[in-house]
Structure formats: structure tokens, C-alpha cells
Amino acid sequence: MNKAQPPGLAQQLRRLPAPILLAVGIFVGFILSKVVSIPTSTTPIWRSGHTPAKSRVQSRHAFQAPTIDQRARVLDLLTTLTPHYTKECTRNAQPLYTAQALERYAPLVGHKTPSRTSWFDTLGLGTEQPLRRDAMYSEHKYFFAINLYNSFDVIPDLFATLFRVAAVLGYQNVFVSIYENGSTDQTKALLRIFDALTRSVGMRVTIRTSMRTRGAFNHRIEYLAEVRNAAFVPLHELRDAENEYFDTIIFMNDILPCVDDLLELIYQSRTNNAGITCAADYMYHEELGQPVFYDNWVARDINGTALENAPFESIFHHPDSSSRFQKHLPIQVQSCWNGIAVLDPAPFYSPPHVRFRMAHIMDGECSASECSLICNDYWEAGYGRILMVPRVKLAYDSKVWDIIHPQRRNLTAIRGYSKIGGLPDNPLTDPQDRSWFGPHDRLFIDEESEPLDFASGPDYVWCWGWDGAGDLDGPDVDPIWEMMPNRSRTDDAVQVRHHRELIL
Numbered sequence: 001m002n003k004a005q006p007p008g009l010a011q012q013l014r015r016l017p018a019p020i021l022l023a024v025g026i027f028v029g030f031i032l033s034k035v036v037s038i039p040t041s042t043t044p045i046w047r048s049g050h051t052p053a054k055s056r057v058q059s060r061h062a063f064q065a066p067t068i069d070q071r072a073r074v075l076d077l078l079t080t081l082t083p084h085y086t087k088e089c090t091r092n093a094q095p096l097y098t099a100q101a102l103e104r105y106a107p108l109v110g111h112k113t114p115s116r117t118s119w120f121d122t123l124g125l126g127t128e129q130p131l132r133r134d135a136m137y138s139e140h141k142y143f144f145a146i147n148l149y150n151s152f153d154v155i156p157d158l159f160a161t162l163f164r165v166a167a168v169l170g171y172q173n174v175f176v177s178i179y180e181n182g183s184t185d186q187t188k189a190l191l192r193i194f195d196a197l198t199r200s201v202g203m204r205v206t207i208r209t210s211m212r213t214r215g216a217f218n219h220r221i222e223y224l225a226e227v228r229n230a231a232f233v234p235l236h237e238l239r240d241a242e243n244e245y246f247d248t249i250i251f252m253n254d255i256l257p258c259v260d261d262l263l264e265l266i267y268q269s270r271t272n273n274a275g276i277t278c279a280a281d282y283m284y285h286e287e288l289g290q291p292v293f294y295d296n297w298v299a300r301d302i303n304g305t306a307l308e309n310a311p312f313e314s315i316f317h318h319p320d321s322s323s324r325f326q327k328h329l330p331i332q333v334q335s336c337w338n339g340i341a342v343l344d345p346a347p348f349y350s351p352p353h354v355r356f357r358m359a360h361i362m363d364g365e366c367s368a369s370e371c372s373l374i375c376n377d378y379w380e381a382g383y384g385r386i387l388m389v390p391r392v393k394l395a396y397d398s399k400v401w402d403i404i405h406p407q408r409r410n411l412t413a414i415r416g417y418s419k420i421g422g423l424p425d426n427p428l429t430d431p432q433d434r435s436w437f438g439p440h441d442r443l444f445i446d447e448e449s450e451p452l453d454f455a456s457g458p459d460y461v462w463c464w465g466w467d468g469a470g471d472l473d474g475p476d477v478d479p480i481w482e483m484m485p486n487r488s489r490t491d492d493a494v495q496v497r498h499h500r501e502l503i504l
Helices: 009-014 018-035 068-080 095-108 155-169 187-200 220-231 233-242 259-271 319-326 370-380 398-404
Strands: 142-148 174-181 204-210 248-252 276-285 290-293 331-335 340-343 386-395 460-463 480-483
Touching (some): 095 155, 095 259, 142 155, 142 220, 142 233, 155 174, 155 187, 155 259, 174 187, 174 220, 220 370, 248 259, 259 276, 259 340, 290 398, 319 331, 370 386, 386 398
Parallel strands (some): 142 174, 276 386
Antiparallel strands (some): 248 340, 276 290
């Protein structure tokens, strides 16, 4: 007879008590989970090989579901990838402006082999002739910093402009850092979409979001300074981890920019080796029934006087500045921000290492805006070459944008002009180009390309502070004339220390 076979492993296991079987199963599962691990991290790896810090926010807050209109808008964005409000910026630009802009911004081109059909064509800046060889490639590095809050409406235009500007400057030369916090609309959801789209075209981007808002007892300027500094975190991470330095910083608010707006600000910043270069921004004044200059809490003329929330002819108190402003010529100012500011990054990298901050109130410093204070710090650091570019007109909503960018009218029938939009030898002969709000394709004049002759800063600057003692979100103390530090009042404060000139 055959001997009985010994029970198999399965049979032996069945004879074990249930608690022991459960313990064995848990042990085996634990071992397998350690041996066969599946990576789940979605942290992106940059082309440089650096892995940025995770910025996910663990929050129990429920996100509001998008509305039907918002869902339709997102679908439209995904299928068209075009700006929403600024798509007509340069689509119908007059040919003479097209030729001027192409020549003007050619030194900014940052790719080695520009094709015959490029983003210049989408700007209305296409050309049939090859670019100059010395302007074919630039290794100038640009760091874009953006703060967003409830910005669902302007994000498509911001990103569409970033795509096109980066294509001109060279994607490899551009890094975009966005810090969003506290939004209650669909800003976070839309940022996730554009994060993926931006990476798909090879542009480096980091988007960090937070549910943080300014509390009832937080000092407004301290809070805003921290939010702005948060957008600068990758600037220092790349320096420390990659030894990567940038040559130009472009700080953007939630505005509606055109492509050539950004290119002009960069052009003026580099032409003048400027510490800070800003645009002019506008808001709608209900009583006057028209747009007026907006950011007068920060902007000061070279005499230290505040600019006015007023129409064209009444913004500047300084006569020479007012004259240049009405001719749309670059102007030296003591401080400005105005929606977009292009900064020389050297003071961020070198002592005294400027950063956004609130005033040292206990030391007697006037509690100015964090943007005013950083302008003061630039003066003290020896980078007081600050200018405003009136040609670049910015709006925060479509109502104002439509007013300050009117359509160019055919003046041939009205004035008998042989050319539309002015004469080549003097564009200012066009009444539209001389008007308060002219068309976006305003022809360039020679004076706009001439570097400014910078003077030392004023002895005193008008400061209307915010101590935060009440519930106001703006100035809440009596304005004063504040004396500026000694260095800002000397010629040394406007000497060129960081050469960023264009190759012409």
C-alpha cells in the first residue's frame, strides 16, 4: 500500500487558528508593500534636475464647485489657448508699427534658430527678412514673479501673454513663479490647468497655492510683503541648489498685459540699466466717468511728490515729468510699481539683500507701502535708476482696458492723410497718437529709444502711511514729508552697477 502523503502547506495553514492566519496575512502584506513600492509622487523634475519643494496645502476647506459659465470658459480655453480680453492687442497693428516693433525688440530674441513663422507673427510682428545675426541668441535669464488672488478672470490673458513673451525671450531663458493664496473663486483650478499647459511647451514654472488670508489682526503691509516674498522663493532656491542666477526680474500683478507691453518694459529696463522700470496703470473713476491713474499710493515723481488719481494732464506735479508723460516718453521717478515692475535682481543677490518688508515704525520710518519701501531700499543700495514708461498702459478689468486701448480709426477721410496713423517722419502729427488714450499700436519716436540722464534722488518724499490702527485697507495716518537716507541723495545712487545692456 502507498504511504499517506504528508499534508501540503495549504492544508497545514487551514489547521491554524484564525487569529494566527490574520497575523500572517498582515505580515506578508507588509513585506510585499516594502518590496514592491509604486512611486506616487507628482512632484515635477525640472530640466536642470532639481526637485522643487512640495507646495501642496493640506486643508479641510471645501472648494466651491465651478459654475456652468466657468466650466464653459475652461473648455473654451483648452480648445483655443487664446487670451480672452487682450487678443486684439496687436492683431491689426498698422504696418509701420509692425516694422518698428520688429526692429526694436529683435535684440530680445532668445532662441538660436528663429523660424520664419514665430510668435512674432501672432503679435502682428512678422517679417520677411532674417534677423540680425548678433541678435539671434541671448543667454539673458528672466524670472517672472506673479501674485494672484481671485484672479480667474485674468489668468487666461496672463498665461497667453507669458507663452508668447517666453517664445520671444527663449523658453530656456524664462522661469515663472506664481504664488496664489486665499482665492475663493476657481483660481486654483485654473492654475492647475495652465501649470500643465506651461510645462507642455517646455517653460519652467512653479505654482504654489495656499488658503492663507490676511487675518483681522494682521498688519496689511507686513502681510503683503510676505505674500510678495513668497513669489521670490524659487529665485533663492535656484541660486542655492543650482547656482543659477537671473539677470532680470519681472513682477506682475493680476493685470491684463499685451505682449509688446512686457517687451517694451524689458527693452527700457535694459536700455537704461534701470533698477526698477514700471508701467502706468489705470482705474475707472465713477464721478469723472473715465479712467484715471491708479497707483498713487506708491508712485512719486523725482521731486518726491505723489502722483494724482487724475486724468492725463493732471497726474504729475513736476512740470518736466508731466510734459514727457503727455508725450508718452519714459520718465525718471523716485518710486513706482503700477501693475508691472521690471527689477534689476542684483540687490536681491548682494548685500544688503533687499526684500519686501513693512516699515521700521519703531525707528521712526514712515509706514509706506511695501512697494514704496523697496524703491527706497533700491536707492539706498545704489540702484536708484527708476523710471516709468507711459506708453505701457495697464488695466485690471476689461472695462478700463477697452477704454485705454481704443481701435485705430481711419483718419484718411477725416483729415486727408495719405497714411493711416501718422507720418513716418513725425508720428505725433496723428491726432489719435496725441490723444489721452491712443491706440495700442502708437508709433515710436526717437526720444523713446534714448537712455535717460538720471539725477540723484530728492531730499524728502511724500509719505501717506498705514499704521494699521483701524479697519481701513489704505493710508490711515496724516501724510508727512519724510527725509530720505543720505546715499539716495547723491549721484552714487544712480551709477550703473550691473550692466544689462542690449546687444545692438
